[in-house]
Amino acid sequence: MGLLESVLHAAPVMPVVVIEDAKHAVALARALVAGGLPAIEVTLRTRAALDAVRAIAAEVEGAIVGVGTVRKPQDLADAMQAGARFAISPGSTPSLIAAAKDSPLPWLPGAATATEAMTLAEHGFEYQKFFPAEAAGGAAALRSLHGPLPDIRFCATGGIGTHNARDYLDTPNVACVGGSWLTPSRLVATEEWGAIEALARAATLLRA
Numbered sequence: 001m002g003l004l005e006s007v008l009h010a011a012p013v014m015p016v017v018v019i020e021d022a023k024h025a026v027a028l029a030r031a032l033v034a035g036g037l038p039a040i041e042v043t044l045r046t047r048a049a050l051d052a053v054r055a056i057a058a059e060v061e062g063a064i065v066g067v068g069t070v071r072k073p074q075d076l077a078d079a080m081q082a083g084a085r086f087a088i089s090p091g092s093t094p095s096l097i098a099a100a101k102d103s104p105l106p107w108l109p110g111a112a113t114a115t116e117a118m119t120l121a122e123h124g125f126e127y128q129k130f131f132p133a134e135a136a137g138g139a140a141a142l143r144s145l146h147g148p149l150p151d152i153r154f155c156a157t158g159g160i161g162t163h164n165a166r167d168y169l170d171t172p173n174v175a176c177v178g179g180s181w182l183t184p185s186r187l188v189a190t191e192e193w194g195a196i197e198a199l200a201r202a203a204t205l206l207r208a
C-alpha cells in the first residue's frame with residue numbers, strides 16, 4: 001500500500017482543520033487521535049498553519065499530519081520542511097503537478113469533473129480529492145464517475161457532515177471523506193478538547 005493510500009484508509013474521515021493559534025495545535029491533534037482519527041489535514045489558510053504542523057509532527061504520537069490548501073509549489077516545500085507527511089490541494093495547476101512529481105511528499109490533488117480526474121490520472125495521480133463535493137454533484141456524481149473511471153479513488157470534501165457522510169462512504173470509489181465539522185472554531189477557541197474527541201469518535205462509526 002502506498003503512503004497516500006494508507007493515509008486515506010487510516011479512518012473513514014479526515015479532519016480538515018483551520019488553526020488560528022498554533023498553541024492549540026497539539027491538544028487539538030491529540031483529541032482527534034484519541035477519538036480515532038489519526039490523519040489530519042491542517043489547511044494553509046492561516047499564518048499559524050506551518051507552526052501547527054511542526055508542533056503536531058514533533059509532539060503528537062500517532063498523528064499523521066498533512067497540509068491542505070496547497071496552491072503553489074512553494075507550499076509543498078514548506079510542508080515538507082515543517083514535517084508534513086502528505087499534502088492536499090483543492091484543485092490542481094500545471095506548476096503544482098510538475099512540482100509534486102519532483103517532490104517525495106505524497107500529494108492529493110483536487111478534481112471536480114471527469115476531465116480534471118482524467119488529466120490527473122494521466123499524470124499518475126490515481127488518488128484525488130473530490131472538491132467541492134456537495135456543490136459538484138455529491139455522492140451521485142462520484143457514482144457516475146465510477147463507471148468510466150473505476151481506477152480513480154477519491155477523498156470527498158466540501159459540504160460533508162454526519163448527515164451525508166455515509167452516502168459517500170457507501171460509494172465504491174470513495175476512500176474517505178474530509179470535513180471541518182470535527183473541529184468547530186467555537187470548540188477550538190474555548191479549548192473543549194473532550195467535545196472534539198467525542199465528535200471524532202462518532203465519525204469513526206460512520207463506516208459500519
Ligand SMILES: O=C(O)C(=O)C[C@H](O)[C@H](O)COP(=O)(O)O
Pocket residue numbers: 016043068069070088089090131157158159160178179180181
Ligand atoms: O482548504 C482546503 O484545502 C480545501 O480544499 C477545502 C476543504 O477541504 C473544505 O473546505 C472542507 O469543507 P467543509 O467541511 O465543507 O468545511
